[in-house]
Amino acid sequence: MEALVNTLVRRSLTALLTLAALTTVSAPAQAINYGVDDDGAHPYVVLVAMFDADDEYIGRCSGSLLAADVVLTAAHCTDGAEYARIFLEENLEGVAFATSDLYDATGEPHAMPGWTGALTTPDTHDLGIYTLDTELVVERYATVAPLRTLDELATKRGTRDTYFTTVGYGLQQRKPYLVNQPKRMYAVSDLINLRSNLVDGVGLQTTNNPGDGRGGNCSGDSGGPILWQDSDVIVAVNSFGLNNTCKGNDFAYRVDTEAAQAFILPFLA
Structure with missing residues (x-):
């Protein structure tokens, strides 16, 4: 530890x-926040x-x-x-x-x-x-998404219904106390942005623990896959967050460029 x-x-x-x-x-970024046990899914x-x-x-x-x-x-x-x-x-x-x-x-x-x-x-x-x-x-x-799979989402309206599955090993939370159970877990995240100054066509910005059955990444999930919805198709690799509390937004690096x-x-x- x-x-x-x-x-x-x-x-x-x-x-x-x-x-x-x-x-x-x-x-x-490093572990699955508000996730569930993988149970052989990935x-x-x-x-x-x-x-x-x-x-x-x-x-x-x-x-x-x-x-x-x-x-x-x-x-x-x-x-x-x-x-x-x-x-x-x-x-x-x-x-x-x-x-x-x-x-x-x-x-x-x-x-x-x-x-x-x-x-x-x-x-x-x-x-x-x-x-x-x-x-x-x-x-x-796992498979790598075809070239430019996510580009259409950058300008598409109604992206609130677009979601991704994130999978990894790592901390389940850092606050209010540390939960470190190294086991494979997954969670569902929603699309936020593909064109902000932090991602700008090469990255993917998604939600982290917004509630309503959603989750995100925490310490130990770095490098884990961001999957297109419920598939085995990787669209991005988990990269970083905006703080060390595993809250807020998640950022991944796209593999479809x-x-x-x-x-x-x-x-x-």
């Missing part, structure tokens, strides 16, 4: 220093435990299997990582990621070209890939 907290603090400070000039404070979503060159555990994120040996995550989930251990188990409560041998594969990190190690909006380039040393066979894999697909698709070739 101490390692996770230290990692969150480090990333939050990085985001704060980077975005202060834009008058917006953001921090990497078998391709994995926990990514990161380790540095000294084999020290430096934090955890979420990711999606696009193929048996390819995990899609966020670029900031590769920062400082020499490798990652990938866990398929849905409920990992009580597992010490720093020492556990229950992981299913080891992955090599790759960050999207243009990633600077800072969440510089709007084009953060916050996409990452882990290529695995062992093929992981699951019931089904030319630059994103130029990075992702060669790993699937």
